[in-house]
Amino acid sequence: MLLLRILNALLNAKEAINLLETIYLLKMRRQHYFLVLTTVLFCYWHSFAQNPELSDSLKSIYYSKSENQTDLEVLLKIANNEADPDSISKYSILLITSSKALGDDEKTYAGYRNLGNGLRLKGDLKEALKAYFKSLDYANKINDKKGIAYSNIEIGNVYSMSGNTANADLYYNKGIDELRKGEDSIPLGSALFNAGDEYLRIGNLDKAEVFTKEADLIFEKVDFPLGRAYSLGNLGRINAGLGNDDLAEENLNTAIALLEELNAHNAIAEFLVSLSDVYSELGDTEKAFQYASRSLEISRKYGFKNYIAAAYSKLSELYEQIGYTAKSFQYYKDYIMYRDSVRNLESVSEMADLRTNFEISQKQTEVDLLSQQKKNQQNIVIGVLVALFLLMLLVFGLYRRNIFIRRTNLIIEKEKNRSEHLLRNILPEGTALELMETGKVQAKKFEEVSVLFTDFEGFTQYSESLSPEELVESVDFYFSKFDKIIEKHGLEKIKTIGDSYMCAAGVPFPMENHAIKIMYAALEILEFVKESKKKNQALGAHFEIRIGINSGSLIAGVVGTKKFAYDIWGDTVNMASRMESSSESGKINISEDTFQLIKDSFSCKERGKIEVKNKGMVPMYFVESVKDLSTKSTNGVPTAMS
Structure with a gap:
């Protein structure tokens, strides 16, 4: 999810912020809830920066030509305005092919960058990474400083999405170093935020704090309240992790206040559930209940069924942690009902009851088995470790044997070649071959x-x-x-x-x-x-x-x-x-x-x-x-x- 590209589209479109409420629909996994800012802006960018109707018009112009289509500007606009990942990839490849044929390195750079976007949307991170590296090559070739920075940050984002923190950190810093050479801007703040978010994801709170604070200062300087809201939200999480509860509370309240000014109530509801996850993991059950309950209250008020379900799920989990099984089951049943209602299933109540009874019985079975599993867990772990150790010994033995065989074969081959060479020097070629094949030579x-x-x-x-x-x-x-x-x-x-x-x-x-x-x-x-x-x-x-x-x-x-x-x-x-x-x-x-x-x-x-x-x-x-x-x-x- 590329905050940098999204924010470029926002530079001349502050009025579009009001659309955020209708397009923030993604429920993030609990372990990745701090990509909220990136997710929101990514979704927004697709609804704002891309124009399928304009793309259709451009395609009509492109395919109406009787000669070979080499209008690079039209191809670039089509790729920029397509919404479907396959179409983005298709027209990006056409742009790359045509621009290479015409020797236009600038358009080739743009083509590879768009191709990376299309592949990333499809979830093909490996091929997206290849395309972004190509865009970086061409940005260096044409000495496009901003292009170099953007490509590095795109690469860092892909590595972050794939869980490769070391590489994500490397390329974020490359992009940030290049952007620092210019004035403070939304792209620079976005890159810093993404880097800080990556450190937050892996638990490196000190580095996360440094990057996120700098991003917050830039967002404040360039007057970008949405960026400030999420930067402050992350700072709240960071301070909570560092044990600075008062400062964390202040950051979170300020972030939520900014989101309320932007009427981003659905984002607030989601963010509150994420915060409840954080405090639950930190062992602060009271605060976890507060944030989950507040999320449920806001979601009910505005009818956000997705987030009502998420809040019910979280509350069910929290009540289970403190041993209130009946309360936990009740919230779990409510969660299933809202989850299925969002999916527009027929006979919601009847099917929800049937599914609830089944899933609750499954849940009770899991509780009954939990104690037995704990007893067996240690034996299983020991058995696995012993098996792994024996497997490693076997692999090491096979590896040593393979090395010995290869070395022996090389020595044999070397001596064989040497003897054959000597034999060919002594005897005519045909006679030497006959002697080597049959062991004798017929007069x-x-x-x-x-x-x-x-x-x-x-x-x-x-x-x-x-x-x-x-x-x-x-x-x-x-x-x-x-x-x-x-x-x-x-x-x-x-x-x-x-x-x-x-x-x-x-x-x-x-x-x-x-x-x-x-x-x-x-x-x-x-x-x-x-x-x-x-x-x-x-x-x-x-x-x-x-x-x-x-x-x-x-x-x-x-x-x-x-x-x-x-x-x-x-x-x-x-x-x-x-x-x-x-x-x-x-x-x-x-x-x-x-x-x-x-x-x-x-x-x-x-x-x-x-x-x-x-x-x-x-x-x-x-x-x-x-x-x-x-x-x-x-x-x-x-x-x-x-």
């Missing part, structure tokens, strides 16, 4: 594969003259680059043995033009070795290299059960090794099989037949250059070798 035959071997000349001499660290650093320099080159051309590294490097094209997956691709890699390796002698003078060793290549079929697979290694076997592999050993420094030596596959793309020099161990006389060729110049530029390899 496979590949019909068309090209195998490349390299060997450094003079490696033995360098190994004798260099330290082990320098020698390893030099070899690592060359082999690291070889790895990048073969990866670039899609080849598979098989292994290194000392200063020998071995790779293949066509395993573990078949590859088209495998001989041509491995030839490009061989030329690039050769060029890299040549350039390294010129550019890396600080390197410990500058090797010359021999390369040999052969093509054909072979077997590939994983050997061993520990320290897995992917390897290839067959006559093709042996012949490739022979091609390397029969090569010369800075040359690529290939077999007849490889020559037949690359002769159209590369210029080769026939060497004739050369004797190979265990093979006899074998034809060999030196690869000299790439025939197609465009291929040179695309693959980044030289056209000829020196």
Whole structure:
């Protein structure tokens, strides 16, 4: 219930106060009776600030347009004048959508604030809070100081209604701090009153007194008697709670006198019942009877059936407290009769008697059971506490177990990922997956594969003259680059043995033009070795290299059960090794099989037949250059070798 928005509508409408008597109809719950001022003004605001007839006219104008409706001012007026919460929400959403599309942040702020009002009226406090926070965002965006203050107070009101005192206090203070920067006004007084009322609701009487006194001073300064009446009423309750009975009596009498000047008799009747509740809770039964009886007297005089029923109910409760059961039952019967008459039921007297007899018998049964319930109450409480304690132990145990399981799973997952990563670095991707899924790798035959071997000349001499660290650093320099080159051309590294490097094209997956691709890699390796002698003078060793290549079929697979290694076997592999050993420094030596596959793309020099161990006389060729110049530029390899 938002006192702030309501009071904004009242600023130029003091004459409307006389309407309060006809619109104050809400009976508040006993634990929330000090929102009387807010409730009264909230009800009034709906009858005064909103004009359904004007809203209908505006809707006719809005929907008469043939084009897309983007008249933000009309939408805002419709939302302001609608009375139905669903309609307020509907037109507020239309306003928000249109204003966002047009980039009008001011209207977007107004749309979200109206949407919050509609949702709050429906009782959807969660969604109302979201809308008010949106309105606060846009108020900050356009630097609307009053809008910022109003949105904060709206948020505080929602938190208050939901029972969240800490947040209500936080946002009330934000709104109040902003309003204090201007002159004293009804909105500022209203915000202070609401904050004080919240503290009163939770029993923090000291803070409630500070805020309510300041609100009263502002209402007096701006000449707003209705605000003063309720501020003084709350001050009366506060002083009663603090034990200042004389001051409480003075405050309450002044509040009631102001309400009488405003002819707000129904509010007086309701307020007296609320005060009777207060003194009843404080243990002052005599004053509780006085206020309840006076409320009944005023309600009878003006025919306020709602408040006659409320007064009867309170008197029944008070007589029951002091042990006057018969008197209590009589007032309870009167309460039921008036309650049902307000509801306009048929055959009021007959049905009231029947219901009264039933409810009185129920009440007597409750009295009879009360003593037995008190005896059992302590045992029930102890049982519940024990059950809660055991439940908490169970929950805590499950929580600890869940944490342990999650930590263990994380460690297992981490180690699994690590082992898989290492396995993929050792073996080809497909082979690694097969090994992880089945625990073994099936050897496979590949019909068309090209195998490349390299060997450094003079490696033995360098190994004798260099330290082990320098020698390893030099070899690592060359082999690291070889790895990048073969990866670039899609080849598979098989292994290194000392200063020998071995790779293949066509395993573990078949590859088209495998001989041509491995030839490009061989030329690039050769060029890299040549350039390294010129550019890396600080390197410990500058090797010359021999390369040999052969093509054909072979077997590939994983050997061993520990320290897995992917390897290839067959006559093709042996012949490739022979091609390397029969090569010369800075040359690529290939077999007849490889020559037949690359002769159209590369210029080769026939060497004739050369004797190979265990093979006899074998034809060999030196690869000299790439025939197609465009291929040179695309693959980044030289056209000829020196």
